[in-house]
Amino acid sequence: MAANPGVLESMRLAYAAYDRGDAAPLLDLFAEDGVIRFTAPESFLHFAGPSSGPEGARKALTAISEIFAWESYKIYEMLVDGDSVFAVTGGMLRHKETDQRTEVQLGDLIRFQRGRIVEFVEFFDSAGLRAWVKRAGTPSNTELNGGRGGGSSASPGASPGDEGDASGESATRAGATCSQSAADALRQSVSANNKTAANKHLLSRCYDAYAACDPQPLVSLFDDEASYNAVARCEDFSFAGPCHGRRAVLENIARIHADYDLEKYAVTRMIAQDDLVAVHADVGFRYKSTGNLVAIDKVDLFRMRDGKIIEFNEFFDTASAYDMREGA
Numbered sequence: 001m002a003a004n005p006g007v008l009e010s011m012r013l014a015y016a017a018y019d020r021g022d023a024a025p026l027l028d029l030f031a032e033d034g035v036i037r038f039t040a041p042e043s044f045l046h047f048a049g050p051s052s053g054p055e056g057a058r059k060a061l062t063a064i065s066e067i068f069a070w071e072s073y074k075i076y077e078m079l080v081d082g083d084s085v086f087a088v089t090g091g092m093l094r095h096k097e098t099d100q101r102t103e104v105q106l107g108d109l110i111r112f113q114r115g116r117i118v119e120f121v122e123f124f125d126s127a128g129l130r131a132w133v134k135r136a137g138t139p140s141n142t143e144l145n146g147g148r149g150g151g152s153s154a155s156p157g158a159s160p161g162d163e164g165d166a167s168g169e170s171a172t173r174a175g176a177t178c179s180q181s182a183a184d185a186l187r188q189s190v191s192a193n194n195k196t197a198a199n200k201h202l203l204s205r206c207y208d209a210y211a212a213c214d215p216q217p218l219v220s221l222f223d224d225e226a227s228y229n230a231v232a233r234c235e236d237f238s239f240a241g242p243c244h245g246r247r248a249v250l251e252n253i254a255r256i257h258a259d260y261d262l263e264k265y266a267v268t269r270m271i272a273q274d275d276l277v278a279v280h281a282d283v284g285f286r287y288k289s290t291g292n293l294v295a296i297d298k299v300d301l302f303r304m305r306d307g308k309i310i311e312f313n314e315f316f317d318t319a320s321a322y323d324m325r326e327g328a
Helices: 005-019 024-028 053-067 126-133 171-211 246-259 318-326
Strands: 030-038 068-070 074-081 084-095 100-113 116-123 222-230 241-244 260-273 276-287 293-305 308-316
Touching: 005 024, 005 074, 005 084, 024 030, 024 053, 030 053, 053 068, 074 276, 084 260, 084 293, 100 126, 100 293, 116 293, 126 318, 171 260, 171 276, 171 293, 222 246, 241 246, 246 260, 260 293, 293 318
Parallel strands: 030 116, 222 308
Antiparallel strands: 068 084, 074 084, 074 260, 084 100, 100 116, 222 241, 260 276, 276 293, 293 308
């Protein structure tokens, strides 16, 4: 599959309207059987459980607006692969009851059918948000550097415009320039599609190995200057927070395997566009200290360069994971 311009434009317009305080374009995209879900315990956020259809989505967003208010909102990254979308969004959030403000980032996993949203799942540091509401900390966020070029699929880096031709050369040359530009655009599109397919294939093999309890193929892909960030608080998880450089990344991964035994890793969806790949999976990890099973779904967001991982961010329901681990 490849980027779907119709889906991309629909989501850009919906997010832009949401930034203006208008949720209608987003709600209009929901199919009658579409489901929206927020990854947090319902004991913390009562609207977190699945809600169906445009009316269910409207009620969920209304419930959010009764507790929180966005003072700024934007798209940090967005990638589209066929009918699937993964977007990192967020901004400055205010808690109405306490009048606190903090930066919050969200990972939105979206699936379309026939131009309508049939699944919308929003990931965030729910344990951090829960602590923040109680004035006991702040939620964790991603580390997104936009890659070496600084652009993203949501806000591509601008290319310098061509200087005006002061010599007044003929329209023939202008036409040739247009033809060359079209050819260049086609080559770039083919190159991007090839890169997307290669990154997807490479990570698919790594996840197959990881599910078989062999993390080495995935570990070997981290670049010497890679960043690794589980979007969670260090107070809650030993492997949380950002680390930089291959050595630090490997030490962090080792901490995961020191604390947990893998029991399930089932990839359900892989969304890739150019150098970005988002992987959704249902996972189960047994916490060694308590024997409790942590069973959640999560999204890993990779930025690739020349077949290596240069950036990794992991999104999951941190509050539910924490509660399962502790038997709460």
